[in-house]
Amino acid sequence: MKKIEILKIDSLNRAPLIIEGYLFEGSDPDAPSVAIVGAMEGKTIIPLYTASKLVDFLKNGIDDSSKILGNILVIPSINHYALNINERFWPLDKTDINMMFPGYDQGETTQRIAKKVFDALEGYTHGIILKTRNDLSTCMPYIKLFQSGYEDLKDAKKFGFRIIHHKELKPTDTVSLQYNWQLWGTKAYSIICPNVNHVNTATSNEVLEGVINFLSKKKIIKYKLLSGYQSTIIRKPDIEIIKTPKSGIFIPTKKIGAYVAKDEMIGKIVHSLEGEVVHRIFAPCNGLIACHYKNALIFENAVAFRVVKSG
Amino acid sequence: MQTTEIFSSQLPVGEILSIKRTRFEPTKKKEGAKRISIVTGIHGDELEGQYVIYLLAKWLQENQNSIHGIIDLYPAVNALGVDSITRGFPIYEVDLNRAFPGGKHEFLPGQLVHALSLDVQGSDIAIDIHSSNIFLREIPQIRINKEFSPTTLRLAKQLNCDFIWIHDAVTVLEATFSHTMNSLGTKTLVVEMGVGMRLTKEYGVQLLNGILNLMKKEKIIITDEKFEARKPFSSEVGDVFYLNSPTSGLFVPELDHCAVIKKGEKIGTIVNPLDGKVLHTLYAPNGGILFTLREYPIVYEGSLIARIFGNNNEKN
Structure with a gap:
């Protein structure tokens, strides 16, 4: 496992924001690869918790590192600054990093963050985004895939969640990570996690198991886990x-x-x-x-x- | 004059959220008279428009015989935000200007913007007044989507603003009030001026004159009073140059907002109060008019410091 620095931003009064990724290099160069993005916003915990537990699983839960077949990059948090003070968005200007993709290296702070993160995510065959709902509701874990023309519904079933929400694309979705990642050739999926501020081990593990199921079924890792649900695709x-x-x-x-x-x-x-x-x-x-x-x-x-x- | 509630919602604890519109119209209906809607406070931290609407309502009260068409005023679309210094819709943390056109089955912010769209629909003209945000100070300017400029540019020139910025169509902006209303056939203009959380009285008076001038030209008011309409400079004849902060720190401006500057002129410094050092000195990337200047001094790498309108040979 290698820890890589994806970006560093100085602050006048806070310690620098350093976003790191955990790279697990695969043993099979022909295996598919995956990048997993955890918390892009604060106030909720499951995306962060799941991503961090995935790092632990890949580091300590797999007995033989050769069972990691494809490259896996995990970025547990992009927005430490928001998480640490219970803000939802970028604390200074309240912009949503997930509305800044593909990013712009000459633009505003969150556009620059998005650009550096997006550069690090480019080239992976698969991408997983851990998110919560944008509204004031909480939910069971499910997959959200935009009706963008790039989505892979068949592979989305490999997570084994009960539902896959095949959602109509809105204008504001065109600046999201999922849409842009797909546009750039990565098969991206958003896992919508329960929108809570505490860790409920059962539901939190359900998200982690879904990710592990996907990695296993896509032969990115060699690891046997009980299969999840046969997912149902739902639309409006x-x-x-x-x-x-x-x-x-x-x-x-x-x-x-x-x-x-x-x-x-x-x-x-x-x-x-x-x-x-x-x-x-x-x-x-x-x-x-x-x-x-x-x-x-x-x-x-x-x-x-x-x-x-x-x- | 009649004040009407266009949207209401009983809040959880002993309060009603009420979005109001005041209508001025002639006592006797005039055939073919036009309707204009002036909207502000979509962002709760932008208050310049409230002052403009106050001035306009006062003028209309004092000149009721001049009213020929229908004038609808919506001073506080995001009423909860305005009263709590919150840009987005409180609790939901949603930018209402990315939630249009909304729908009656959507979440509360979506229901609110849907109600506004329905109420404004049918107006001939709409003006959406913004005050930049708390970070930037802007000279009075009109923002126009290129897609709709054939119908809106003529109106924008009447508004007594200093700058007309015609920008390319961007998909994400389809969720704005102006795009929604333009798509529904109401010629809609976006005004940006001043700074968030504050009033700039001279800008308020300047825009009031522009709105009255436009209404006179469109025969929504009929009066002998003369209104000034300064000739704006337009992005059609030059470029907008951006200056973003190269580092994080405290921005100390060197120039006044709205100054005419030369390429290479010093705009300000980024300093560190902890050790008294200058971290970076900022120079103008091009000559022209400094039409946007940072107001909120704390900056991160990438924070917008200034926008300059000019052309490459600096003749503008």
Whole structure:
């Protein structure tokens, strides 16, 4: 394993930001290669935790280094500055690094960061981005692939997550790492992780196992692991969005990942000053709860649940 | 004059989020009269537009007989952001100007911008007033997407601004208010002026004159009062030169914003207060008008320091 410096930026009042990658060189020059990007933003922990545990797994969990067949680069964090002070984006100007790709070496700070990171990521056959949802919801781990014309849905199933969200491309997605990485010839996948600020070992390990499954099935590593799910590809019509007509204190009564029946109560809203239940949320269809609002205080008309329809 | 709520949402704890629009229109409807919408506060840390809208509302109140068309004023689109010094939509941390056109089934910021788009739709003209951000000070300028310049450039020249910047189409900017409204048939102009979190009174008065001038030309107001429309310089006849910080530190400007400068002139220094050393001296990469200058002194490598409009032989 080699530790490589991807970029260094000085700061007037903080220690320099040094972004490092952990490079595991493969034993088979013909094997595919992969780069894994962890935390691009702060405030959430699973992308960072998963990437760091992957470094540990590759370093200490594989008994024979020759079982690493293809080159593997892991960058656990790009945004230490945000993580260390619980900011979501780049702390000075609040820009999102994942809206700066492919980057620009003469541009603003986060464009320069994106450019140096992108240079380091170029040339890998596969790319994995560990992310959380952009909205205020948390979810079960799933793969997000843009409908860009470059996506590889077949390989996305090799992670073994329950769902693959084949998502329509929006204008703002054209500056994301996934889209640009694909444009430059890398088969890139985003793993959308639970949007939480604590480590729940079971769910966190699910993400790590998904990555290891993929590495194993793509013959980037030689390692036997129990297979995951046969993933289901879902698109917009497969998802039922459930909004709350009332604001207040949101209490989900069904967990993410649970199957629910039509008309079953899945959550409630409590009046924040008077304590009474002002609204009960019922499942509008049979299906699987894939996401729900992550905060206790919920806005009126906010999306409370996303249910993947079944039946 | 009538104030209407265009979007509301009951917040979790005893408060209603309410986005308001005030409409000025003639007491008797005029056939063929045009409608203009003035929008500001899409970014919560930009307040220059609030002052312009205040001045405009005051003028309209005092000159009600001059009103011939419909004038809609939207002073605080991101009302929660404006009152909490937050650029994006609070909690969601979403830039509303990357969330258009939104939709009624989207998250709350998407619902809000959707409501705004629907309400402005049908206007003949829209003006979206921004104040750069807290980092940069800008001279009053209009930003126009090249795709829509055949219809919007003529209007931009009436707005009494100093600079018209016609930029190439960029996919990510399709999620802005101006692109959305232009696509829906409303000729929409973006004004950038001043600096975030502050008011620049002279710029407010300058733009007020421009808006009144435009409204007079478009017969939205009919008045004998004369309004100035200075001739702007345009990016069609020159280039924009960028100066980004080569290092991190404290930026100390040497020049005034809006100065006419020569190539190689000293713009400022990057210094380190800890040891009293100058880390870097910054010089103009080209001659021209210093139309953007850094206001917030802390910089990282890459932070934008200045933009200069000029041409390669510095005749501009």
